Amino acid sequence: MARAQFDKQQVLENASNAFWRLGYNATSMQTVVAETGLKPGSIYLAFGNKEGLFKESLDFYTQQSLAKLEAILTQYDNAEAAIPHILMNLINESCQTEYCSCFLVKSQLELNADQTELKEYVSQQLRKVETLYQSYFLKSHSEEEASARAASLMVHIFGIRVYGYHSHSKEQLIAAARIGLPWLIWPNNA
């Protein structure tokens, strides 16, 4: 058996960057060909079709995101102390000029009712993030309280992802997060 010659992780990174930046519909397979350097036939052999490539790109992005979150969550004694750190990273990101929000949030909103399968796939990835937070809250809270906190946190993260996409008022985002999530342990310095 001849093995695949190209670096699949590298291809997925390039492809997911294109999908992330341009969106699913605006990213043509010709764009993917240009971004990855692969020829059409190779892409179709490895990923089946555009949907298949998109799904694997989503997986790639989600796995990376979850790993980053875990890395921070495990640095702290409890989730309530770790999350301000995560939120501050998020807000700082959103002030970069080349900021293009969150791949999952963008994809979720772009896909419509006629693309049920892909849309459901994105929802699954978003639920993985919510479930991660929930599992950390469960360490010191009831199931009900943990899921309420995770939902409230997700609403704030989504809000910051969208607000940050068109406005870059860092201080107001911090203020909104501090007021909106009073049960977190915020550091004293701004």
Place this chain on the structure above:
Amino acid sequence: MARAQFDKQQVLENASNAFWRLGYNATSMQTVVAETGLKPGSIYLAFGNKEGLFKESLDFYTQQSLAKLEAILTQYDNAEAAIPHILMNLINESCQTEYCSCFLVKSQLELNADQTELKEYVSQQLRKVETLYQSYFLKSHSEEEASARAASLMVHIFGIRVYGYHSHSKEQLIAAARIGLPWLIWPNNA
């Protein structure tokens, strides 16, 4: 001079519904032709091109949204009492099966850096909404406090719009809004 024969408002309602539901890129002009009943030539004479039609669709949607908000805001003595009413409407909407989020939020996230002009146009519409809230807060707060409250409110609205697009847990959205926006005057009943 021969006047336009078709009902422009009706055409814009149909067009903006298509753009809202499917997104800018996934809505072909052939779709618009089918949805509005107009022939291509008529659309291009009236709106110039796809971008022009999209902009007027955004205007149509924004004007309708702002009118609905004003209608509720003027029913109450102050914004802090009116906004829970608005948020409850939003949350109830987001639990409908055919819910497709907010046209402006979806458009903002769909448009990328290569479509600067359209993206900026959507940002303007979103700022109109934020400015409306801000103007109501200004009636009883400092400029600083008013803009902070408007920003925090927008973050919550965006968050609800996104969270509601993939999950329909009404009670948790209400809880998140109540905790996250404690300076609003919430009614006692759930």
Place this chain on the structure above:
DNA sequence: CTATTTTTTGAATGATCACTCAAAATCTTG
């Protein structure tokens, strides 16, 4: 009614879309 201006019609256009496939290249096995 006639002349003029404007709108409507809808088939047609070139560009781009997702995707294919037969031939060539490359790898693994023995």
Place this chain on the structure above:
DNA sequence: CAAGATTTTGAGTGATCATTCAAAAAATAG
């Protein structure tokens, strides 16, 4: 190295895209 299995190549396919335009219809002006 030779045989067999797999991957790569890249021009090519039909479908769909945004848009055009000349001819027909309709509205207004005088």
